[in-house]
Amino acid sequence: MGVQPPYASMPTDGKAWRTITAETKGLVNFSREVGSAKEGAVISLAWAKTTLVSDKAQSKAAQIGWVREIWVYVNGTLVFAGRNIEGLPAAKAAGERISLENGTFRLPLKRGKNEIAIALDDNLPGNTQHFGWGMELKLRGLSGE
Incomplete structure (x- = not known):
């Protein structure tokens, strides 16, 4: 717990990835x-x-919700990290639940393609069982918002 996963530890083999759709x-x-x-x-x-894909270099406001620990990388650079663990001082105001109120940060984008990579850790002290884990991310200031 509390150990940042290096960006280089992200799987590079395409077989390790699968396509999912947000709920x-x-x-x-x-x-x-x-x-x-x-x-x-x-x-x-x-x-x-x-x-x-960004049409210009810019910085966008982002809201993020998660449980446990999270690290957000943009083009290989860590731009946000946080903890939301029930029973610890790191618990967020949303009752340790996933909420876009859990955190905010600036998402630095270059012109063209930008890779957003997120590591989410499901760890809890003492292998405590719980009811789930996940995350959500919302960018502000996009057309159609």
Whole structure:
């Protein structure tokens, strides 16, 4: 717990990745996709990535919701990290639940393709079982918003 996964540890083999679709309101449900400690899964760290194309170099405001620990990389550079763990001082105001109120940060984008990579850790002290894990991310100031 509390150890940042190096960007270089993200899987590079295409077979390690699968396409998923976000659920209602942009939730990426890691419990559904890779399992959770409630079912006894051993996976505690998962990566998600996407490509965002920007017509110019810019910085966008982002809201993020998650449970446990999260690290957000843009083009290989860490731009946000946070903890939201029930029972610890790191718990967020949303009752340790996934909420876009959990955190905000600036997403630095270059002109052209930008890789957004997110590492989410499902760890809890003492292998505590729980009801799930996931994340959601919303960018502000996009056309059509």
